[in-house]
Amino acid sequence: MDVIFGNLDLWSEALTNTLMVFVFGGIIALVLGIIVGAMRVSPVPIARAVGTVYVNLVRNTPLTLVFFFFVFGYPQLGLPDMSNTVLGILAIGIYTATYVAEVLRAGINTVPVGQAEAARAIGLPFGQVMTLIIMPQAFRSVVPPMMSVFIALLKNTTVAAGFAISELAALRATINDAPGRPGNPMEVLLWVAVVFVALVLLMSWGQRTLENKWRIAR
Amino acid sequence: MRRTRTLAGLGIATVALLALTACNSGTPSDPGGDAGGDDSSGSSTPWTVAKDVKLDGSPTFDAMKERDGVVIGVKEDQPGLGYLDVTTGERTGFDVDIARWIAASLGFDEKQIEFKPIASANREQSIVNGDIDYYVGTYSINDKRKEQIDFAGPYFITGQGLLVAKDAPEADKLEDFNGKTVCSATGSTPIQNIKANFPEIKTQEYDLYSACVEDLISGKVDAVTTDQAILIGYAAQYPDDVKVTGGLFTEERYGVGLPKGDDALRAHINTLFTDGGDIWQQIFDNNLGDSGIKVEQPAVDAY
Numbered sequence: 001m002d003v004i005f006g007n008l009d010l011w012s013e014a015l016t017n018t019l020m021v022f023v024f025g026g027i028i029a030l031v032l033g034i035i036v037g038a039m040r041v042s043p044v045p046i047a048r049a050v051g052t053v054y055v056n057l058v059r060n061t062p063l064t065l066v067f068f069f070f071v072f073g074y075p076q077l078g079l080p081d082m083s084n085t086v087l088g089i090l091a092i093g094i095y096t097a098t099y100v101a102e103v104l105r106a107g108i109n110t111v112p113v114g115q116a117e118a119a120r121a122i123g124l125p126f127g128q129v130m131t132l133i134i135m136p137q138a139f140r141s142v143v144p145p146m147m148s149v150f151i152a153l154l155k156n157t158t159v160a161a162g163f164a165i166s167e168l169a170a171l172r173a174t175i176n177d178a179p180g181r182p183g184n185p186m187e188v189l190l191w192v193a194v195v196f197v198a199l200v201l202l203m204s205w206g207q208r209t210l211e212n213k214w215r216i217a218r
Numbered sequence: 219m220r221r222t223r224t225l226a227g228l229g230i231a232t233v234a235l236l237a238l239t240a241c242n243s244g245t246p247s248d249p250g251g252d253a254g255g256d257d258s259s260g261s262s263t264p265w266t267v268a269k270d271v272k273l274d275g276s277p278t279f280d281a282m283k284e285r286d287g288v289v290i291g292v293k294e295d296q297p298g299l300g301y302l303d304v305t306t307g308e309r310t311g312f313d314v315d316i317a318r319w320i321a322a323s324l325g326f327d328e329k330q331i332e333f334k335p336i337a338s339a340n341r342e343q344s345i346v347n348g349d350i351d352y353y354v355g356t357y358s359i360n361d362k363r364k365e366q367i368d369f370a371g372p373y374f375i376t377g378q379g380l381l382v383a384k385d386a387p388e389a390d391k392l393e394d395f396n397g398k399t400v401c402s403a404t405g406s407t408p409i410q411n412i413k414a415n416f417p418e419i420k421t422q423e424y425d426l427y428s429a430c431v432e433d434l435i436s437g438k439v440d441a442v443t444t445d446q447a448i449l450i451g452y453a454a455q456y457p458d459d460v461k462v463t464g465g466l467f468t469e470e471r472y473g474v475g476l477p478k479g480d481d482a483l484r485a486h487i488n489t490l491f492t493d494g495g496d497i498w499q500q501i502f503d504n505n506l507g508d509s510g511i512k513v514e515q516p517a518v519d520a521y
Contacts, residue, residue: 072429072432072433072436075433075436075437075438076436081438084422084438161404162424162425163424164401164422164423164424164429164433166423170404170423172339173338173339173340173404173405174404174405174423176339176342176362176405177339177362177363177405177406177407177410178362178405178410178413178414180362184365184366185342185343
């Protein structure tokens with residue numbers, strides 16, 4: 001336990017950074033993902049095309065490369081300075097948004113066509129068909145896969161360790177080499193794994209709750 | 219019809235894969251050949267490969283003998299010290315030559331050496347796991363590391379220095395960087411020094427120093443700090459963008475990382491360094507002589 005209590009300052013910093021990347025990255029992913037998911041099923045051809053290009057381009061690029069582009073490429077574009085943590089959050093958010101969009105699209109496809117047709121028949125425009133009829137139903141049916149996307153997002157935060165964001169995965173190197181810090185790399189990794197399992201269990205519990213609450217009788 | 223096409227596709231893929239594998243197995247010998255050609259043209263190999271080496275009681279050496287080759291952990295992004303030219307596949311640098319010299323003293327020639335690039339943060343673990351036989355790559359001897367591994371040497375002494383942008387003002391103390399951002403490798407000795415003693419300096423940590431230098435050139439950090447020997451290499455590589463400034467803030471003693479408890483191999487390398495004569499100086503002159511820094515071979519600390 002020395003490895004935890006002897007390095008409490010490092011653990012709290014690392015956990016905060018991991019959760020920050022996860023939460024803010026998750027918000028970006030959700031908002032952007034919903035927009036892109038809606039674009040991919042919209043009746044406007046240009047919106048569909050943009051959505052398709054975005055999903056296929058970003059989803060097929062390894063996350064490390066997306067990070068690399070944001071952390072090392074972005075500063076050379078002459079845009080406003082941002083800290084590596086912010087750039088990392090952008091990278092992981094934009095990357096995960098493609099998965100959110102695809103999961104949502106799958107959810108939208110599970111909503112019977114009749115629902116959309118009925119909505120259009122009573123004169124609702126596309127925006128309202130989406131927000132009032134389709135999306136609420138789609139959301140309910142995609143809770144489990146959506147949670148998988150977010151669990152993957154949580155674990156993907158470890159990629160940030162290679163880009164100067166001092167989160168949980170970076171702890172091993174820091175604790176291992178600091179003079180006077182108790183613990184060896186294997187102990188640290190073991191505890192990092194325990195923390196991740198605990199966080200994922202928490203999310204699984206959230207998934208259960210949502211599933212039970214939102215269950216639809218079909 | 220469809221089935222045949224799939225089969226044909228699979229066949230093509232297999233052939234392609236085999237072809238690729240064939241290429242792959244042929245490549246490693248090429249850089250070795252190139253390096254060999256280079257070596258004969260100059261006096262870049264002042265050492266000779268020993269014959270019929272016997273080293274009793276060294277499990278690491280037994281393992282090398284068994285696989286008829288030696289696996290050495292190195293850096294490959296530090297010009298002048300441990301550098302891999304990706305276009306020619308040639309490895310150069312002071313540390314790499316020291317590694318070759320040790321291999322030669324154990325009876326292994328260039329073709330029997332396999333170099334493995336290992337980032338600073340993973341060095342102890344690779345040695346403990348037995349992924350490499352020994353590590354030569356700007357590896358500072360310190361007590362925390364000695365708990366996990368052993369060191370032969372030191373073979374080089376340098377100290378923490380600073381690399382700043384070409385147009386930055388000269389800085390001769392670390393306090394000049396209060397409130398600014400300084401970059402170094404994750405878990406490296408210099409970054410620990412700053413975190414422990416200069417809490418007002420912001421830090422940024424990457425796995426590789428080259429990423430720090432990248433950030434320095436793009437202006438995201440104000441300085442890169444690590445051992446001056448490493449920084450001089452970068453200053454030579456990007457003379458228009460960066461410069462070394464200030465003196466040495468600490469003393470870092472580079473050693474050869476060895477599996478813990480292999481006293482026979484440690485004694486062998488220490489003896490090699492002690493009795494090497496001019497070879498050390500020649501290796502130094504070949505790799506770092508042009509940098510202008512003057513260094514004597516340090517005395518071995520056979521603890």
